[in-house]
Amino acid sequence: DQQVKQNSPSLSVQEGRISILNCDYTNSMFDYFLWYKKYPAEGPTFLISISSIKDKNEDGRFTVFLNKSAKHLSLHIVPSQPGDSAVYFCAASSPAGNKLTFGGGTRVLVKP
Amino acid sequence: DSGVTQTPKHLITATGQRVTLRCSPRSGDLSVYWYQQSLDQGLQFLIQYYNGEERAKGNILERFSAQQFPDLHSELNLSSLELGDSALYFCASSVGYRYQETQYFGPGTRLLVL
Numbered sequence: 225d226q227q228v229k230q231n232s233p234s235l236s237v238q239e240g241r242i243s244i245l246n247c248d249y250t251n252s253m254f255d256y257f258l259w260y261k262k263y264p265a266e267g268p269t270f271l272i273s274i275s276s277i278k279d280k281n282e283d284g285r286f287t288v289f290l291n292k293s294a295k296h297l298s299l300h301i302v303p304s305q306p307g308d309s310a311v312y313f314c315a316a317s318s319p320a321g322n323k324l325t326f327g328g329g330t331r332v333l334v335k336p
Numbered sequence: 337d338s339g340v341t342q343t344p345k346h347l348i349t350a351t352g353q354r355v356t357l358r359c360s361p362r363s364g365d366l367s368v369y370w371y372q373q374s375l376d377q378g379l380q381f382l383i384q385y386y387n388g389e390e391r392a393k394g395n396i397l398e399r400f401s402a403q404q405f406p407d408l409h410s411e412l413n414l415s416s417l418e419l420g421d422s423a424l425y426f427c428a429s430s431v432g433y434r435y436q437e438t439q440y441f442g443p444g445t446r447l448l449v450l
Contacts (some may be wrong), residue, residue, distance in 0.1 A: 266444075267426050269338065270441075273438060321392050322392045323381035323392055
């Protein structure tokens with residue numbers, strides 16, 4: 225049972241445009257969400273997080289939006305740069321446990 | 337560089353064997369987590385230690401065990417290895433054990449069981 229889903233396995237975007245990555249979750253106990261970026265042969269790198277008491281969190285070019293009623297979050301990257309080409313994972317945690325539950329990832333390709 | 341180190345980077349072994357993966361957390365972090373990333377299962381939580389004590393357990397097989405030592409480094413022991421254990425094994429660390437803390441990941445150990 226996949227509790228965190230990233231339904232788009234891949235995304236291609238032109239340099240300078242916006243990248244929008246989506247993530248859905250089913251477990252209503254999740255109330256802390258994170259996005260990680262992963263390059264080949266490296267571990268996931270933390271990008272940005274959001275607590276369920278907020279609906280938006282911004283850090284430079286990265287903004288995460290949370291819609292609790294829809295159990296949906298999204299990551300916006302503006303403007304996209306070639307160095308953003310990587311696999312992006314959303315992850316969620318709940319007070320019931322310290323583990324992160326990950327989505328399957330979305331591979332982003334930013335074309336120059 | 338996250339500050340989390342893992343050794344070895346690559347490991348090739350045979351079925352039935354036992355291996356040990358090692359992780360050193362970021363300076364000051366007391367929690368260590370182990371995750372497995374396989375092609376069909378994605379990134380799955382295995383186990384967490386906090387300051388030497390087991391804190392949370394996930395989908396960890398009985399053939400697998402872990403421990404965290406007084407210097408806070410951790411080892412993941414995999415025994416009676418099967419072909420299906422071939423995967424990337426990541427260690428992550430965080431300052432404490434609260435669920436709202438950011439976990440920082442190491443570069444991983446790629447295990448290939450032949």
